[in-house]
Amino acid sequence: MSDEVKWDKSISDVNDAILIGIDSPQKSYYFALAASVVCLLIGVVAWALQISYGMGLSGLNSPVYWGVYITNFVFWVGIGHAGTLISAILFLFRAKWRNSINRSAEAMTVFAVITAGLFPLIHVGRIWFAPYWMAPLPNTNNLWVNFRSPLIWDVFAISTYLTVSLLFWYMGLVPDLASIRDRVKGVRRLVYGLMSFGWTGSVRQWHHYEAGYGCRAALATPLVLSVHSIVSWDLAMSIQPGWHTTIFPPYFVAGAILSGCAMVYTLVVPLRWMFKLESYIRPEHLEACLKLTLLTSTIVAYAYGIEFFVAWYSGNPFEWGIFEKRATGPYAFYFWTMVFCNCVFPLLLWSRRVRYHIPTAYAICVLVNIGMWFERYNIIVSGLVEDFIPGSWGHYEPSLTEMAITVGSFGWFFFWFFIFCRFFPLVSMSELKLIMPKPWSSDKLKKIQGANPHA
Amino acid sequence: MTYNRCVGTRYCANACPYKVRRFNWWTHKWGEMGKRLQDRNPRALNPDVTVRTRGVMEKCNMCLGRLRDAKHQAKQFGHEMVRDNEVRVACQQTCPSDAIVFGNLNDPNSRISRARKDHRAYLLLGGDPEHGHYGLKTLPNVSYLADIIQDGHTQEGSHESGHN
Secondary structure (H helix, E strand, O other), X not given: OHHHOOOOOOHHHHHHHHHHHHHOOOHHHHHHHHHHHHHHHHHHHHHXXXXXXXXXXXXXXXXXXXXXXXXXXXXXXXXXXXXXXXXXXXXXXXXXXXXXXXXXXXXXXXXXXXXXXXXXXXXXXXXOOHHHHOOOOOOXXXXXXXXXXXXXXXXXXXXXXXXXXXXXXXXXHHHHHHHXXXXXXXXXXXXXXXXXXXXXXXXXXXXXHHHHHHHHHHHHHHHHHHHHHXXXXXXXXXXXXXXXXXOHXXXXXXXXXXXXXXXXXXXXXXXXXXXXXXXXXXXXXXXXXXXXXXXXXXXXXXXXXXXXXXXXXXXXXXXXXXXXHHHHOOOHHHHHHHHHHHHHHHHHHHOHHHHHOHHHHHHHHHHHHHHHHHHHHHHHHHHHHOOOOHHHOOOOOOOHHHHHHHHHHHHHHHHHHHHHHHHOOOOOHHHXXXXXXXXXXXXXXXXXXXXXXXX | OOHHHOOXXXXXXXXXXXXXXXXXXXXXXXXXXXXXXXXXXXXXXXXXXXXXXXXXXEOOOOOHHHHHHHHHHHHHOXXXXXXXXXXXXXXXXXXXXXXXXXXXXXXXXXXXXXXXXXXXXXXXXXXXXXXOOOOOOOOOOOEEEOEEEXXXXXXXXXXXXXXX
């Protein structure tokens, strides 16, 4: 793939171009950071009110006990998956295009999982007990968590995922941190020196690094499949019609990768412009990400179809009742938004012209993000409103508190992402150099301004 | 359920096919209930039931405190089991039409045992999917007695579900 990439820079330009963003960010960067802080504060206020006054503020009520918070939880965990897919699985497959976007994808994974991890805490009734009661800690009362509950499996899945992605991401950062250390002075040099663990770039170090990086990639690979499977079991393990289906694990994994790839695109395109990385994150790399989006979109479309078919074919009236109402009942708007955003609009990506037309492709990716949020909302809410006994049917719409916390979660995610952009290289410099052309010949070098002979 | 161990994930309420669980969304205003000291002290409301704070799930516990009392009493008197009328649950006690029967299913002669064996008795969602009933095999301890409505077409009685 990268053989077809038309590079206009060589590896000697990489360090200067990428680290300039750390030294002197654009104005747009500060604007984006401020916007994310405002969103975060909205969420913080809403959560504080909810903790002080009670879960009643969330607007949930019988029979819908899970709403926007769990939707957000599943959404954010899903976002993370594409990051691991791009950084770990595509590394093992030696897909070269990943090298320009893998750092941002991994950062996205780490921050998305941290954001997701907040939602079970926002969701529970007694936040003041939940964080340590949910952990299987030995205690004098000999009380243990219920190991048969999928919610506990979730605790293990998410904490494992966060640990592995954090280590993988950090390990990839070490050579780049050493490059920054060599450029800066004073306290910053000390801090970056400590963070890069005395990396010198010797052959011996690279040898160990490559082996370790490969091992971590192999360790992260099964997590791409397992984590969202376990998240789907939160729903599939119950007997609720509309939730209790065996298709959920693969369906959720495909959906997670779809939303994640769309999110990578949604993030990388503005950052590429904000940090002037157009020469390093090439349109060909972005196009490859779109192809992955298209692939997973078709898998998701197939899953939607099969889910309906099985609901009808099972002959279970409760199951079919849920599905019928999902498409035609009070939640039909959510359902059809989901279908159009996730299955219909991405079909435009079959066209090569659309894939290379960044504004159109960007709009499609934003729509996919919206559609994937609606998918989770649709599954969770429409599965709960109308189940076995008509007497206990109900209706639910998101409340102001829930929406404010959702806005806050985006603020939280982008806040950490922008902080990351300010202090760490947004593109993996050491890996980018593996796929970029060697320094130009002396004739060509004269033509290129600002080439750094020392790099 | 153990109220003081609950963190309120509300998973049980989602999973409940009868949707009988209720969640404490707000802090109850115990202090506004009365002027007397015992009305303001939450522990005075019902000494048999743990006080539920906000953020905790709850459901009918079949008057567990009363059952315990009745069992202790039966043991003290040397009875083999709790007999009819030795315990009455709160809803039964207050039901104006006396529609609720509560008792010991292990006692074959109790009123509830006889009522449950009645051909009108059915279990809500308790049917057996293997025999064409779209139930969940929850095998609930609560059974209802179906209304019998005279069907104009067939002289025989047809069953229609109704609360009893």
